[in-house]
Every structure is written in C-alpha cells, then in structure tokens.
Amino acid sequence: MSASTKRNIATQGSEDFTGIKLREPAAYAAGFNGIKAALQHTFKEMGVTKSVKSLFQMNQKEGFDCPGCAWPDPDEPSKLGEYCENGAKALAEEATNAHLDAHFFAEHSVEEISHWSDYKIGKSGRLTQPMVLRPGKINYEPISWENAFNLIAQELHELNHPNEAIFYTSGRSSNEAAFLYGLFVRAFGTNNMPDCSNMCHESSGVALSETLGIGKGSVKLEDFDQAEVVMVIGQNPGTNHPRMLSALEKCKANGGKIISINPLEEAGLIRFKNPQEVSGMLGAGVKLTDIYLQVKINQDVSLIKLICKKLQKIHLENGTVFDEEFIKKYTAGFEDYLLHLDKFSEKELLDLSGVDEQLVNQAVQLLAKKNKIIICWAMGLTQHKNGVENIKECVNLLLLKGSLGKPGAGTCPVRGHSNVQGDRTVGIMHFASEPLNQAIKNVFGFDAPAEEGFDTVHAIKAMYQKKAKVFIALGGNFVSAASDTVYTAQALQNCNLTVQISTKLNRSHTVTGKTALILPTLGRSELDIKDRKPRHFTVENSMGKVHQSKGMLTPASQHLKSEPEIVGAIANAYFKGNHTVSWTSLCENYEALREKMAKVLSGFDQMNQRSKGSGFYLPNNVRDLDFSKLPNQKAQFSNCALPKHNLNEDEFLLMTIRSHDQFNTTIYGLHDRYRGIYNERRVVFMHKNDMQKLGLKKLDVINLTSNYAGKERKVFNFLAIPYNIPKGNLAAYFPETNPLIPIDEFADKSNTPISKSVVVRVQKV
Numbered sequence: 001m002s003a004s005t006k007r008n009i010a011t012q013g014s015e016d017f018t019g020i021k022l023r024e025p026a027a028y029a030a031g032f033n034g035i036k037a038a039l040q041h042t043f044k045e046m047g048v049t050k051s052v053k054s055l056f057q058m059n060q061k062e063g064f065d066c067p068g069c070a071w072p073d074p075d076e077p078s079k080l081g082e083y084c085e086n087g088a089k090a091l092a093e094e095a096t097n098a099h100l101d102a103h104f105f106a107e108h109s110v111e112e113i114s115h116w117s118d119y120k121i122g123k124s125g126r127l128t129q130p131m132v133l134r135p136g137k138i139n140y141e142p143i144s145w146e147n148a149f150n151l152i153a154q155e156l157h158e159l160n161h162p163n164e165a166i167f168y169t170s171g172r173s174s175n176e177a178a179f180l181y182g183l184f185v186r187a188f189g190t191n192n193m194p195d196c197s198n199m200c201h202e203s204s205g206v207a208l209s210e211t212l213g214i215g216k217g218s219v220k221l222e223d224f225d226q227a228e229v230v231m232v233i234g235q236n237p238g239t240n241h242p243r244m245l246s247a248l249e250k251c252k253a254n255g256g257k258i259i260s261i262n263p264l265e266e267a268g269l270i271r272f273k274n275p276q277e278v279s280g281m282l283g284a285g286v287k288l289t290d291i292y293l294q295v296k297i298n299q300d301v302s303l304i305k306l307i308c309k310k311l312q313k314i315h316l317e318n319g320t321v322f323d324e325e326f327i328k329k330y331t332a333g334f335e336d337y338l339l340h341l342d343k344f345s346e347k348e349l350l351d352l353s354g355v356d357e358q359l360v361n362q363a364v365q366l367l368a369k370k371n372k373i374i375i376c377w378a379m380g381l382t383q384h385k386n387g388v389e390n391i392k393e394c395v396n397l398l399l400l401k402g403s404l405g406k407p408g409a410g411t412c413p414v415r416g417h418s419n420v421q422g423d424r425t426v427g428i429m430h431f432a433s434e435p436l437n438q439a440i441k442n443v444f445g446f447d448a449p450a451e452e453g454f455d456t457v458h459a460i461k462a463m464y465q466k467k468a469k470v471f472i473a474l475g476g477n478f479v480s481a482a483s484d485t486v487y488t489a490q491a492l493q494n495c496n497l498t499v500q501i502s503t504k505l506n507r508s509h510t511v512t513g514k515t516a517l518i519l520p521t522l523g524r525s526e527l528d529i530k531d532r533k534p535r536h537f538t539v540e541n542s543m544g545k546v547h548q549s550k551g552m553l554t555p556a557s558q559h560l561k562s563e564p565e566i567v568g569a570i571a572n573a574y575f576k577g578n579h580t581v582s583w584t585s586l587c588e589n590y591e592a593l594r595e596k597m598a599k600v601l602s603g604f605d606q607m608n609q610r611s612k613g614s615g616f617y618l619p620n621n622v623r624d625l626d627f628s629k630l631p632n633q634k635a636q637f638s639n640c641a642l643p644k645h646n647l648n649e650d651e652f653l654l655m656t657i658r659s660h661d662q663f664n665t666t667i668y669g670l671h672d673r674y675r676g677i678y679n680e681r682r683v684v685f686m687h688k689n690d691m692q693k694l695g696l697k698k699l700d701v702i703n704l705t706s707n708y709a710g711k712e713r714k715v716f717n718f719l720a721i722p723y724n725i726p727k728g729n730l731a732a733y734f735p736e737t738n739p740l741i742p743i744d745e746f747a748d749k750s751n752t753p754i755s756k757s758v759v760v761r762v763q764k765v
C-alpha cells in the first residue's frame with residue numbers, strides 16, 4: 001500500500017489480485033463482441049429502456065455529445081447509432097442508476113473509500129448533493145450550496161495572493177463552462193490554470209505551434225476518404241478512439257494504405273469488423289494495417305529519420321519523391337535539415353528503432369509514390385522527454401512530401417477527452433495571452449493578469465511546497481491522472497481547501513486538503529433546464545469543429561447544478577457584486593454567454609447560430625497554407641536529436657497504457673479483451689526473452705522500481721505476462737504505475753510527464 005496521512009488515506013487501491021484469466025490477444029476490433037460489451041455495460045448500469053433511448057441520441061445533431069473521446073461525428077450521423085463500445089461504456093458510467101447521498105458518506109469514511117480500488121470507487125455511483133469534509137473529520141457531511149460557495153469565497157479571500165490558488169480543468173467541461181471559469185480565474189487575478197492537456201497533448205500543441213503556427217491538427221474527417229497513406233503512430237484507436245476505425249476503413253475502401261508504428265501490435269489496427277454494417281458483423285472484417293513497424297519505445301524519431309533518409313536517397317535518383325515546389329514556397333530550414341540527416345547512418349537509426357529493415361523499405365516505397373499522407377498520433381509520441389521533437393519529426397516528413405493544406409493530407413493529433421481541445425480554445429491555459437487579455441478588457445472591462453501561471457507539474461510542486469493552498473478542479477480525477485502519485489497526493493493534502501466539481505465519485509474525493517468540498521454537477525447526457533426550457537452547450541472536436549450538445553435524460557438528482565451555474569455562483573460569492581462582470585446573468589443565460597464569447601474569441605462570430613446542427617469549423621492556417629505568423633512566414637523544418645536512454649543491464653523502459661475497459665482514469669471493468677487479459681489490472685507485459693533472462697515464468701509476481709536522482713519509487717505485486725513487445729520494453733496500466741513517474745521528469749518545452757518512457761527495474765517477489 002502507498003503512503004498514508006493523518007487521515008490514513010491510501011493513494012492507490014488494494015494490491016490484491018482479482019483472479020486473472022488469459023486468452024490469446026484478439027485479432028480484430030469491434031464486431032459482435034463489441035456490441036455485446038457495449039450493451040452489457042449500459043444495460044447493467046442504466047437499465048434497458050434508458051440505455052436504448054439515450055444511445056440513439058448520442059452523437060446525433062440534436063442529441064448530446066459522447067462524454068468519451070474527442071473523435072468527430074460525421075456530418076450525417078447514422079440514425080442506427082453513432083457510437084462505439086467505449087462511448088457506450090462512458091455513457092453507462094455517467095448515466096448509471098447508482099446514486100450516492102449523505103447516507104453513503106455517513107456509512108463510509110474517506111479512509112475506508114481510499115482503500116478501495118479505483119474500479120470499486122468509480123462504480124459507487126453519481127454524486128447527488130454537495131458534501132463537505134471538515135478539518136480533522138473522516139466523513140463527508142452535507143452542506144448547502146450557499147454555504148459551500150461562501151466557504152470557497154472565504155478561503156480565496158484569506159490567501160495572500162491570487163497565485164496561491166490553483167484552478168484545474170478536465171477535458172469534459174463544455175466551452176461555456178470553461179470560458180466562464182477562465183474568466184473568473186483571470187478576474188480573481190491568476191493564470192494558474194493547469195489542465196489535463198498538460199498531461200497529454202501539450203507536446204503536440206507546442207510542436208505544431210512552433211512548426212506550423214497552430215497547436216491543433218489540420219485534417220478534417222473527410223480527409224480520411226481521400227488519403228493515400230495514413231500513418232498511425234503511438235496510438236491505439238481500437239480502444240481509445242474507436243470510431244476512428246470507421247474512418248480508416250473508408251480510407252482503405254478508397255484504395256488508401258495504412259502504416260502503423262507502435263511497440264504493441266494493437267487489435268484495433270489489425271482488423272476491424274464494423275458493427276454498423278452487416279458485412280462487418282458477419283464477415284471477416286477489413287484488414288486495416290498494411291505495414292506494421294514494431295518500433296522500440298521512444299525510438300520514433302530514429303525510425304522517421306531513417307524513413308526520411310531513405311526517401312531522400314530515392315529522390316536523388318529520380319527527383320519525384322520530395323515536393324520541391326511546396327518546400328520552396330512554404331517551408332524554411334530544408335537545406336539545414338538535409339545536412340542534419342547526413343549526421344546519422346542508416347544502420348545507427350535502424351538499430352535504435354529495432355524495426356525489420358525490409359518492412360521499413362516497404363513503407364519507404366509506399367510513401368515515395370504518394371503525397372496525400374495523414375499522420376495520426378497520440379500519447380505514444382507526446383509523453384516522453386523529447387515528446388515535442390517526436391511530433392516535429394513527423395512534421396518534417398509531411399513537409400518533405402508537401403502533405404499539408406490539401407485534401408487527404410495533414411496532421412492529426414487524436415485528442416482523448418471529449419472537449420479537451422475546446423477548453424484550451426476558449427481560454428483554459430496557464431500562459432498569458434495578450435490578444436485574449438485585450439479582448440477581455442474590451443468586452444468585460446477588467447485587466448486579466450499578464451504573468452504566466454502554473455501548469456499541472458508546477459501546480460503540484462507549488463502545492464507540495466505549500467506555496468499554493470487552494471485547489472479547485474472543474475471535473476477530472478487529478479490525483480490519479482497526474483504523475484508521481486504519492487508526491488501529488490501529499491501536494492493536495494497540504495492544501496487548506498480542495499474542491500471537486502464532479503459527476504461521480506473518484507479517488508480525488510478521498511485525497512483532499514484539510515477541508516474538502518464535493519460539488520455535484522450535471523452529466524453530458526442530462527437535461528439542463530432553466531425556466532422550464534432545456535439549454536444546450538457546445539464542444540469542439542479533435543478536428544476543430546464546434547457544435548452543440550443537448551442532454552435528454554432526467555438528472556441524477558434535483559440538487560445538481562450545471563458547471564456554468566457552479567462557476568458563476570463561486571464568482572458571485574467571491575466578488576459579492578463588486579465586479580464589472582454580471583456573473584449571474586452569464587451563468588444562467590447561455591445564449592448571452594455565447595454572445596460574449598463570440599466577441600472575445602477569434603473565429604466564434606455568430607456562435608449561437610452557427611453552433612446549431614453540425615456546427616462550424618474554427619479557422620486553421622495550415623488548411624489555408626498560411627504560415628505568416630512563423631519566422632520567415634514559412635513552415636519550419638526541425639533538426640531533432642535522437643533520444644538517449646543509456647539503460648543499465650537490469651533496466652527496462654516502461655510505458656503506461658490503458659486497458660480496453662478504461663477511459664483515462666475511469667475504470668469501466670477489469671478486462672482488456674483485445675490483449676487477452678481478463679479480470680485483472682495488475683499486470684506487466686514483457687518480452688519472453690526478458691522474462692527468461694530474469695528467471696520469470698508467466699504470472700510470476702513482480703515489483704517495479706524506478707530510481708531518478710537517487711530517489712526510489714516502487715509499485716508492488718504485478719503479474720508478469722509474456723507478450724509481443726520489443727525486448728527491453730515493458731507496458732503496464734495507469735494509474736497503477738503512475739507512482740513510478742517522477743514529478744521532475746517531463747518533456748522539454750511542454751512539461752508533459754514522461755509516462756511512456758520510465759526507466760524501471762523488475763524484482764521477482
């Protein structure tokens with residue numbers, strides 16, 4: 001068990017095994033088993049009628065947006081259902097019939113709950129009334145909304161400086177809630193707005209901004225129909241963005257090819273049985289990946305450099321591989337990049353990547369002849385020390401091929417949480433933006449702070465050092481999402497007040513400050529009624545499209561408030577009418593709020609009208625090949641160094657991964673069907689030769705230890721599983737292995753924790 005505090009709180013759940021069963025890893029994704037799992041989860045949590053009613057409304061134009069990932073909906077969603085297995089599981093979690101009230105908290109202390117597994121905590125159900133945990137107490141008690149807001153206002157007023165408060169946002173919050181929250185935080189006087197993006201795609205944002213001038217991807221969903229090659233790198237769409245498989249299927253049907261680059265050969269990229277089609281259900285499905293390159297953990301830069309070098313060789317022979325016209329007109333740094341490539345030998349790059357050369361050559365031959373290329377990626381590229389450079393190397397390849405600003409080509413960072421991109425667009429960020437501050441001044445008449453605030457890692461350090469004393473979270477499960485769990489828990493426990501604005505119970509409600517508040521809020525699928533009229537809000541998908549979302553289910557409790565109402569009420573309690581912003585009218589009237597947003601945010605004009613139906617795309621300079629904001633007004637080639645790990649004989653590189661029954665920190669179940677693991681999460685995937693070397697047999701019990709700057713971090717009791725993974729590499733689920741990731745190890749420039757390349761040792765128990 002991990003560290004405890006005065007309240008004797010466990011920072012992770014039980015280390016007991018739950019009864020593992022192993023099968024062969026799956027050779028395809030979705031199909032009948034996907035439908036079965038989706039219905040099992042929804043029927044169990046919500047009952048049949050509610051499940052059927054709500055599933056048909058999810059991702060429909062007049063319905064609600066899936067609370068799962070940020071993959072876009074087609075303009076004409078299928079009336080038969082536009083959701084995946086994991087979208088259904090996300091809905092089941094949110095709309096569960098299990099509800100918690102004051103009796104539950106009287107019966108179970110935070111100490112007791114903290115010793116439960118994340119799975120058990122999550123299954124406890126929806127929060128239904130505001131609760132407070134007073135100093136020295138171990139049970140939450142009910143509190144009125146008014147008293148809760150006053151308590152927050154009082155704690156905020158007692159701070160010596162606004163920078164002593166941290167305001168976290170998870171990617172579930174709507175554009176409206178996030179905008180209002182950002183406005184309040186700035187009015188309060190700080191930019192301490194860490195968000196979940198700091199822990200996932202921040203590296204993408206930094207790399208894309210520096211090379212292409214916008215921190216978002218450039219492709220639209222329809223580009224997949226026209227792409228000649230889609231490269232899927234460091235991503236597992238079958239589990240994390242399942243409807244992306246339909247886009248890949250369409251690409252294949254139109255003659256496109258898929259190259260997958262990943263240390264694990266995930267089922268979702270092997271074959272797809274589309275549950276929306278009879279042929280998908282009854283037949284063998286569609287083979288997705290044409291060329292699979294099993295790269296070693298964090299050797300993507302080596303592999304892409306190798307591909308670029310080999311492409312250059314062919315180009316020197318026939319002059320047709322690089323798009324010279326595009327390079328000349330739109331890019332800077334090409335000559336330098338070629339000189340940089342000369343420094344590396346093909347052999348060196350090949351050895352580092354660990355990939356079979358014949359397969360690399362096949363990929364090179366394919367890429368040489370095509371120029372409509374999309375590169376998709378996720379955490380497998382971003383969560384490394386060189387996360388920013390991983391993405392820059394992908395951009396280099398696209399620039400060489402002229403694969404930007406044309407149909408069927410471009411960048412595609414695939415976002416995890418459903419509105420993580422939107423929250424950033426509407427102002428959730430720790431850095432100060434001069435244009436945004438000026439627009440706020442013009443529209444709301446106050447000066448927003450110009451000083452940079454804390455991102456996630458630095459917010460945790462500030463709380464740990466007692467420089468920050470109040471922590472407010474608009475959604476999420478911060479302690480489980482962040483790195484270095486024991487350190488993060490201590491940081492939160494050092495606070496005077498922690499506040500969680502949440503739909504469901506999670507571990508962060510047990511790892512608290514001296515005083516803690518739970519403020520229960522409406523879920524995505526629930527009706528948000530004001531003056532007897534349903535309100536809608538908006539979200540932005542992974543491809544920069546803003547659209548509406550309108551809930552339809554009866555809320556879990558009559559005591560719930562919407563997120564904008566909660567934020568507005570905190571602001572009201574704090575300012576007591578003494579501010580230029582009319583918080584009450586903005587938090588109650590979303591139309592009026594959107595009118596203000598349209599005035600402040602670039603690209604949001606006529607937001608109220610345009611967000612209806614299938615919504616509107618935000619401006620994207622890469623689509624227009626406009627690089628005017630970059631040096632020399634050109635897209636930038638980058639010379640990226642090779643990652644160095646220098647492992648000792650007994651050390652491995654560990655990447656944290658999600659199981660198929662999991663979305664971010666939410667654990668839907670204990671299976672990982674595609675990898676053949678059933679009823680257990682405490683597993684470590686290892687190459688059979690590595691197991692042999694350590695004298696390990698299948699299911700032997702092991703501990704893992706990391707040692708950074710002389711500090712040992714340990715996790716206990718995992719089962720060793722022989723698996724198809726490169727030698728020297730390990731994979732294990734998060735959040736169970738988050739305690740191994742040191743708080744001070746994060747990506748250069750983006751500060752994203754190195755969750756995908758942690759150096760560890762393995763000990764047999």
Ligand code: SF4
Binds near residue numbers: 067083086
């Ligand atoms: S692909 Fe993502 S957004 Fe779509 S239904 Fe599945 S989890 Fe939800």
